[in-house]
Amino acid sequence: MAKFAKRIANMQASADVIRQLFESMTDPETISFGGGAPAREALPVELVHDIASEVLTRDKRGIQALQYGNPTGIPDLRRAVTDRLLAPKGLTAGMDNVLIVSGGIESMNLVSQLYLEPGDVVLVEAPTFVQAVQIFQLFEARCIACETDDNGLVIEDVEAKIKKYSPKMVYVIPTFQNPSGRTTSLERRKALAELGSRYDVIILEDDPYSEMRYSGTKLPPIKSFDKTGNTIFVNSFSKIFSPGSRLGYIFASEEIIRKVYDVKTATNSHASVLAQIICAEFFNRGLYDAHLKRICDIHRERRDVMMDCIAKMLPDSIKAVYPDGGLFTWVELPQSVNTTALLGDALAQKVAYVPGREFFVEDRDNHDNCMRISFGGVEPEKICIGMERLARVIKARL
Numbered sequence: 001m002a003k004f005a006k007r008i009a010n011m012q013a014s015a016d017v018i019r020q021l022f023e024s025m026t027d028p029e030t031i032s033f034g035g036g037a038p039a040r041e042a043l044p045v046e047l048v049h050d051i052a053s054e055v056l057t058r059d060k061r062g063i064q065a066l067q068y069g070n071p072t073g074i075p076d077l078r079r080a081v082t083d084r085l086l087a088p089k090g091l092t093a094g095m096d097n098v099l100i101v102s103g104g105i106e107s108m109n110l111v112s113q114l115y116l117e118p119g120d121v122v123l124v125e126a127p128t129f130v131q132a133v134q135i136f137q138l139f140e141a142r143c144i145a146c147e148t149d150d151n152g153l154v155i156e157d158v159e160a161k162i163k164k165y166s167p168k169m170v171y172v173i174p175t176f177q178n179p180s181g182r183t184t185s186l187e188r189r190k191a192l193a194e195l196g197s198r199y200d201v202i203i204l205e206d207d208p209y210s211e212m213r214y215s216g217t218k219l220p221p222i223k224s225f226d227k228t229g230n231t232i233f234v235n236s237f238s239k240i241f242s243p244g245s246r247l248g249y250i251f252a253s254e255e256i257i258r259k260v261y262d263v264k265t266a267t268n269s270h271a272s273v274l275a276q277i278i279c280a281e282f283f284n285r286g287l288y289d290a291h292l293k294r295i296c297d298i299h300r301e302r303r304d305v306m307m308d309c310i311a312k313m314l315p316d317s318i319k320a321v322y323p324d325g326g327l328f329t330w331v332e333l334p335q336s337v338n339t340t341a342l343l344g345d346a347l348a349q350k351v352a353y354v355p356g357r358e359f360f361v362e363d364r365d366n367h368d369n370c371m372r373i374s375f376g377g378v379e380p381e382k383i384c385i386g387m388e389r390l391a392r393v394i395k396a397r398l
């Protein structure tokens, strides 16, 4: 039997976590706070049906939809990105600064293809998004964790580790972070952009959740403070349109986008043109604003129900992040509770979450008392039932 490449073993631990996550979502009787899916009610099924049937039957775009496309993505969707998604965030982008990708995950993959050599260091938040770690490890990079607190990455620690490790990249999810639900403060956003410029490090800013804000004040992206082009802004349509469509985008300097074009052609040529046309029409017909309001209303209610259940059902000694948006909260139990061991009890009671240790690249044993709870994909009544089950299991351990 031929041997797999060494890089496959390199990413195996994070790949296993992700496989378990997908598999935990399959038992219909288990109320899963494990996945990161948006509410099924938030998916614009009717709108997509109408647009798709028009595109494929009457509209001349049927041929375009089923033909090969351009690696940068269709102009209509890139224009929707520059005008409707980037400009309102204070990001001024030309069409040549944007390339459409097949989902946010692919943007990390393409940026890694461009920059990472085996042995390169990538600084990540502690905790961070497991699939990003899997990608960096697939490119044989070494992920080093930086400290975070309620205001996001601790800048002094990032700077110290930049000096110590000369990393290629700092990966950061500044808004409603996965897994913690926390948001990086304005000052730290500015500081991160400045660190990228001063030390010539790529700041890979991943922003799939900022549109889903339910409370608090909007903050500008790190990219808006970038004066040297060191920050690469990547995003996804998964939470605001549809994860199954596999669409996302990269916003960077023209020079970087030209290189991303080359690695994209070597990867899968271009994102699905059919999906791009439907998504572009969705924006260009002016359907996005009402849809965004709807999905924020749906998820706000779930956030509120979840935070209420945590306050009422879990003991006071338990700390939970109050997220102003997104899909996750992060719960810290007393050190005596091991959430990996607790998961067995929880699954027996038909409720699931993700143990905190899975989101750390170092020092995992110190985070065995944490868990990520995702409220996005669970209906409000089921959140209450699921949290009653979870509270019972936690109290039994305490």
Ligand SMILES: Cc1ncc(COP(=O)(O)O)c(C=O)c1O
Binding pocket: 036, 102, 103, 104, 105, 106, 129, 173, 178, 206, 207, 208, 235, 236, 237, 238, 243, 247, 248
């Ligand atoms: C932090 C983060 N980045 C990126 C993504 C990208 O997802 P997708 O590949 O579905 O666009 C996700 C999805 O869960 C995420 O949580």
